[in-house]
Amino acid sequence: MLRFTILLSAAFAILAPLVPLSAQMATITVLDGPDSTVISRHIYGHFAEHLGRSIYGGFYVGEGNDSIANVDGLRSDVIEALRRLQIPNLRWPGGCFADTYHWRDGVGPRDERPTMVNTNWGGVTEDNSFGTHNFLQLCDLLDTEPYLAANIGSGTVQELADWVQYVNYPGTSPMSDDRRRNGRAEPWGVRYWGVGNEAWGCGGNMRVEYYADLYRRYATYMSGAGLDGGLYRVAAGATDGDYHWTEVLMRDVPHHLMQGISLHHYSVIDWSGKGPAVGFDESQYMTTMQRSWAMEEMVTKHSAVMDVYDPAKKVGLIVDEWGGWYDVEPGTNPGFLYQQNTMRDAMIAGMNLNIFNNHADRVHMANLAQAVNVLQAVILTEGNQLVLTPTYHVMEMYKVHQDATRVPIRVESPEYAHGGETLPAISASASRATDGTLHVSVVNIDYAKAHMVTITLPQNYVRVSGRVLRSERMQDYNGFGEPGRIEPE
Ligand code: AHR
Numbered sequence: 001m002l003r004f005t006i007l008l009s010a011a012f013a014i015l016a017p018l019v020p021l022s023a024q025m026a027t028i029t030v031l032d033g034p035d036s037t038v039i040s041r042h043i044y045g046h047f048a049e050h051l052g053r054s055i056y057g058g059f060y061v062g063e064g065n066d067s068i069a070n071v072d073g074l075r076s077d078v079i080e081a082l083r084r085l086q087i088p089n090l091r092w093p094g095g096c097f098a099d100t101y102h103w104r105d106g107v108g109p110r111d112e113r114p115t116m117v118n119t120n121w122g123g124v125t126e127d128n129s130f131g132t133h134n135f136l137q138l139c140d141l142l143d144t145e146p147y148l149a150a151n152i153g154s155g156t157v158q159e160l161a162d163w164v165q166y167v168n169y170p171g172t173s174p175m176s177d178d179r180r181r182n183g184r185a186e187p188w189g190v191r192y193w194g195v196g197n198e199a200w201g202c203g204g205n206m207r208v209e210y211y212a213d214l215y216r217r218y219a220t221y222m223s224g225a226g227l228d229g230g231l232y233r234v235a236a237g238a239t240d241g242d243y244h245w246t247e248v249l250m251r252d253v254p255h256h257l258m259q260g261i262s263l264h265h266y267s268v269i270d271w272s273g274k275g276p277a278v279g280f281d282e283s284q285y286m287t288t289m290q291r292s293w294a295m296e297e298m299v300t301k302h303s304a305v306m307d308v309y310d311p312a313k314k315v316g317l318i319v320d321e322w323g324g325w326y327d328v329e330p331g332t333n334p335g336f337l338y339q340q341n342t343m344r345d346a347m348i349a350g351m352n353l354n355i356f357n358n359h360a361d362r363v364h365m366a367n368l369a370q371a372v373n374v375l376q377a378v379i380l381t382e383g384n385q386l387v388l389t390p391t392y393h394v395m396e397m398y399k400v401h402q403d404a405t406r407v408p409i410r411v412e413s414p415e416y417a418h419g420g421e422t423l424p425a426i427s428a429s430a431s432r433a434t435d436g437t438l439h440v441s442v443v444n445i446d447y448a449k450a451h452m453v454t455i456t457l458p459q460n461y462v463r464v465s466g467r468v469l470r471s472e473r474m475q476d477y478n479g480f481g482e483p484g485r486i487e488p489e
Helices: 076-085 096-100 132-142 157-168 174-181 208-220 243-252 282-309 343-358 390-401
Strands: 002-007 013-017 026-030 045-047 089-092 116-118 124-126 145-150 192-195 232-239 260-267 316-324 363-368 379-382 385-388 409-412 415-418 421-424 426-432 438-444 452-457 468-471
Touching (some): 026 426, 045 316, 076 132, 076 379, 076 385, 076 390, 089 132, 089 363, 096 116, 132 145, 145 157, 157 208, 192 208, 232 316, 243 260, 243 282, 260 282, 282 316, 316 343, 343 363, 343 390, 343 426, 390 426, 390 438, 390 468, 409 426, 438 452
Parallel strands (some): 013 438, 026 452, 045 089, 045 363, 145 192, 192 232, 232 260, 260 316, 316 363
Antiparallel strands (some): 026 409, 116 124, 426 438
């Protein structure tokens, strides 16, 4: 047995402000009990919606752009940065946008593509210059799996069946012939499909009982022909603590039609007053942490509902939207959801990834909202400049857990207290890589105190090392003028 004590860490990913030390010790005991659960790499997924400067200006700068390096219009610096994260999947084209999107408008000759109005996000004109072929080429360049979100709110069953055939069918068919005419001979073999998005809201304002029937109908005509293992179809799931929604889907949709159910939960202070992304005070910080920590309860309770109908845990809980959501940066379009990203966001990221790792038996996928220039982004761009946010660095530090075997741990934490509220200061998760390396990730969310952490390991190791991400203040961020201010040490 190896036992060691260090300030805040014994890990390869530690988040900590540089602040005074607390008297109370945190302990993390790594247990040697068997756990065969693999932490799916898909927990480390991302999301790109036609929203603000996510696609246009973020991922895509237009073919022939000679001021920003690109491959067929796809931004090279963004691709390179995301490849370093080894992102396992990318969800597209929404979000709310998905239920207004008609995929045929985005294929074929550009000058013949119709325009549409992006009614959800700023009412801007969408010219459909970025469509299915561009997105799937982007995924190829990123070496990541596409996760397509289909239009159930305003699209037809036939439209969805045709999209599946267009991207996946290898033989001769009306859709695959069209694909070939549009320049792509081989099918892409897209496995992950969202069947609608937020059907309780922007995806159609449906009751779950109605959506469950609709889901059965749409899913029936999505053919997995030509794809090894078939499609992985994700039903549009609950928001936050709506356990009734999950219950009805689990009860009323045959499980052979539904491989996953989504869950959306944002760490938002209050929908009517989200507060600033940077100039927040400690009360706002505490509330954000409470909203973030609520993910633990939601995942636990949605999983418990699912366990009743699926004790073998075959249907995945897919947290395909999570992250911090604040007021937009002053002077930016309120419909574009552009926000800065501070150490507070790093805390949200580490805490949520620990939760997902610890629930990896049920959480099979998760998607941070969103990858570039929107909400809790890992990358921000301005013209030809690019900044990696603190959240990016957390994702990079945590990538060691992708497809590793979960290791059970017991955490005893001092409390982080503010304004009469308390939360555990320390959260953690652990996994073992195939070469035997043990990775322990530890987060200290305390606004004001450093904590001593003792980690007890079940055996001796020949080498122990750690990386830490920290800064003087929770409000610190990587700005365009100082892009390297916060980096792992
Ligand atoms: O991520 C931004 C939006 O948040 C998505 O479009 C929607 O699904 C959610 O409400």
